Amino acid sequence: MPDSTPHIASPTDLAAVREIVLGNIITSAETPSPTFGEEALAAFITNRFKELELTNISIDEAGNAAGLLLGSQDGDMEDRRTILVVAHTDKIWPADTNHTADVGAKEIVGRGIADNSVGVGALISLPKVLKELGIKLKADLLLVGTTKSFGGGDLAGIRYFLEHAKPQIAAGICLEGIELGRLSFSSTGMLRGEIIVKSDDTGPCGVIGILATIVTRILEIKTLAELNTEVLLGSIEAGAGYNEPPRRGILKFEIRSEDAENVSRIHRRIKEIVEATDAHCDAKCVLDVLAKRTPGEIREGHPLVNSARQILKKLNVEPCVGPSVSELSALLDRRIPALTLGITRGKNRHTENETIEIDPIFTGLAQIVSILQFIDGADDETLNFSHDASNE
Amino acid sequence: MQATSDKINRWLETNTYRHGKFWEIKDLVAEKERKGLKISLCIPTLNEEKTIGKVIILLKSELMDTYPLVDEIAVIDSGSSDNTLEVAASFGAETYLSADILPEQGFRPGKGENLWKAIHQLKGDIICYVDADIRNINKRFVTGLVAPLIYRDEVHYTKAFYDRPLAYSEGIRPSGGGRVTEILVRPLFSLFFPELTAMIQPLSGEYAVRREVLEKLPFPIGYGVETSHLIDVWQEYGLEAFAQTDLDIRVHRNQTTNDLGKMSFGILQSFLSRLESNGMVDRLPELANIYRQFQAKGESYEQVLKEIIEEERPPMIEIEEYRKSRGLE
Structure with missing residues (x-):
């Protein structure tokens, strides 16, 4: 068996991209993006992807904003491994409410800052974060801002994307702003x-x-x-x-x-x-x-879950396991091994004073990078949807 | 009068911009590097802990970390009692107490003092000043101001204006500065310095200026700094040295009428001292009857001239009919 101890990225190595990450989070928060009205935020995401020189940048018919960071692997499109990272782009707030974010030394306050501006901000910062840490993945990294998550949207964005996506997806990570330590691998x-x-x-x-x-x-x-x-x-x-x-x-x-x-x-x-x-x-x-x-899950003992637990432990974050009703369920429906992760600590969710803490964001990012590295190093057998490590 | 109007119209056509013209920052950086220019961003502060963090994060991440347009971001503070400097420093700004710069020159509390000391402290060939109270801060507040200076060597001073009131049905809308501009500064300029009425927002706190101009300007330390700059630069270099850029909407806290009264008082002090130093107090120019305002038509601006003649009647007691009717000799 290969060494399963994941490599842990360090939050302190991210100082040089601190303002870039926070800037992306704030701009995501200040761009109105109600469910079914997410075009402005999708445009912002694809503009960032262009600046980052990703490939295959597109906004599809469901409004999802996607970009591909090519890995170091060789091979044609059909042979290449792809890791999917998604963050939903919709907020619960109508476009005409005040979306201004207030920034203090320790916290940022504003509508939709936690759900899901931190997720979107982290998504579009990932290429710079990886570069800053000197990490070049073998697999391609497919980054997608998915639409229509809340309420009557019924996950229409991610469902459409998975139905039409060309690459074979080895595993997926869904990003939610809060709460750091959140670990979902089953959907309710x-x-x-x-x-x-x-x-x-x-x-x-x-x-x-x-x-x-x-x-x-x-x-x-x-x-x-x-x-x-x-x-x-x-x-x-x-x-x-x-x-x-x-x-x-x-x-x-x-x-x-x-x-x-x-x-x-x-x-x-x-x-x-x-x-x-x-x-x-x-x-x-x-x-x-x-x-x-429909409910779905990967098993408690799945290597992806185990590695996430180890990574959280090494980052001194207490895992909080619970099922999800969001994007994760669409991935599990298609038998793609996947997790939902939180990025920072926060409070007042879904109020006008929604608040996030700034410093834990970088622990949250280190966690994501570490899990990406684990997935990148694991073979398809290890990641198999039905894999149960407890039998080994 | 016609010559002044023609000159203003020409200037409006060639030197008034919309920020969207400069959205391609890569081009701006390439031209800046080709010309070997250094750009400093100065943010004067006094108790701005609530807004300074976002200003620093968004401007640093876009204009230093992502594109190397700005070479330094400095906060120069008048002695805040809140955490303005700590917040600014935590997001990577260089922070200075105004009192610590040129200590042998003493310290006077006022925004103009901070702007003046920035010339000594900062390294840039161009200094861009941006206030810290802008709630919808965005990179355009800097790119829109430095771009005319980067692209056009003959431009020395770019001023911001913010002008997007409600659209009018005929596609024409009045173009307004703030209350002090419309009530005090525009009437004064119309009377004494008509060309300067071309500045749509003469009091805006955001502007970018070349060092060789800044180092020759006196600086009122308080509210008069913007007005006096316009007069001094105009007298030395003429209207052609200015450009102005429309930066769309600026969201900030509203000032009370009391505060605007203080501001007006400071501006009048600076204005009158310039009349005095120019020998204009006992030799007033022929007072103009033309009041100059502007309206926006689509993307362009045009002057609106109004002839306002304040005729006077004598005291009634001097009128013969009145004296007769009252039985006065």
Whole structure:
């Protein structure tokens, strides 16, 4: 067996690219990029790729911004090994909200700074980071800013990219701004939906009373704990004042489970509740499904997971293992061994005061580089999707 | 009057730029290196810890680390009580206390003092001054100002302007400076130095200047520095030595009317001292009746001339009919 101890890059060796990395993060943050409106950030990413002299720079039909850093390997396109690194480009904020980032000595504050400006900034800084560390990978490094991750976007960007990508991808890394130490190698089964209630004559509570009944009945589903499944209620929207009963309301929810069958069961149960409510009151109640993920994972003992754990340990970062509902699931669906990694520490996620710490970013980058080097040195057998090192 | 208008129109056509013209930084760096120029960026500060970090990160990463356009970035501080200098230094800027530069000349608190001392401390053939309070800082704030100096040897002083108010339906929009510009400086220039009205934003804090011009200029230490520079450079080199570049929008905190009053007072001091030193106080030029403003038409700018004649009536008591009606002899 080859020596599996990964080489660890040092965060302190990145001082010379510090302002370049931070500049890329800040510019990503200050470029509005709501889901379905990500063109400006994609243009910024491809401009950076051009400056870095990457090859095969493109924006595809789904709006994904891609560039290829050629490795030292020989061979035609079909024989070449490729490592994929992705960061989603969308933010939860509408384009007309203030996107200014405030920079202090230790922290940066602003909308979308953690999710996912740090991820995008790290993505476009990677070629300079590798160069600064004197690392030339054998494999080609395919860097992609993927679109339409949030909400109804349903990972349309990464799904389109994987369906149409020409290179054979040996392994993938998904970048998320926070939290440093995050280590995801499984994706949760997920279903995201909206319950829409409309009525012209609903009494003094309007549709709010009907929505409240539906919420109560969802909370009464007894098998949730047994099935190790969660129903997250994300928002209720109805009405606009004090004394006008609303005629239309929406309840947004998400079902999460590590078992696809459980997601389906709870989905069926909620559908029954909605249909029963529709039948028994003077309102139109409809359930729309906006996004769905099937669960997937590489095993706990997979060499990619083991190496990530060792690297985090050597960088004195406590790993925090948890499943993901984001880009990772699209990669695992295609049986590509992949991880989601966090880059820095932060707080106030998804608020206007979203905050990241500056110094840990460079530990986060060292972690990414170290894992890239591990993947680059590992053979296809080691990285095999179903590889289980615990049997060896 | 027509000659002045023609001259201003010619200058607007040849020496007024949009920053987008200079977006190719590689070309700018190549020309700078061909001419063997060194460029220094000076950021004068007083208690700017909230904004200085981003200014340094974005300008250093783009204009020093990625493209070698700027040779040094220096923060010159008037004695901040906050962490301005620590933040700036943590992102790789050179930091100086104004009081430590040329100590034998003493220290006076004021932005002009920092700009003046930068000439001694910094090495560049061109010094570009950028204020630290710009919230939407971007490389164009420097490239747009140094480019005319790099490409055109006859240009000595480039001034920024920021002019993108709401689009008007006919494609014409009024072109405005700030409140002090429109209420104080433009009327004064219209009366005494009509050619200088061509400067769309005479008080903007961002400009790039050649060392051989800077070293010959006196520096008011406070609010009057921009106004006095324009007058002094114009008298020595003429309008042709100036260029101005549209840098789009500048987002910054708004000043209170009280602060603008102080600013106006400082500007008037500098302005009147120039009238005095030019012997213009007891020999006022024939007062012009033409007030000069500008409007933007698409990408170009044109003058708007308004004749404003302030005629005067005598005191009523001198009018015969009035005296009769009041029974006055």
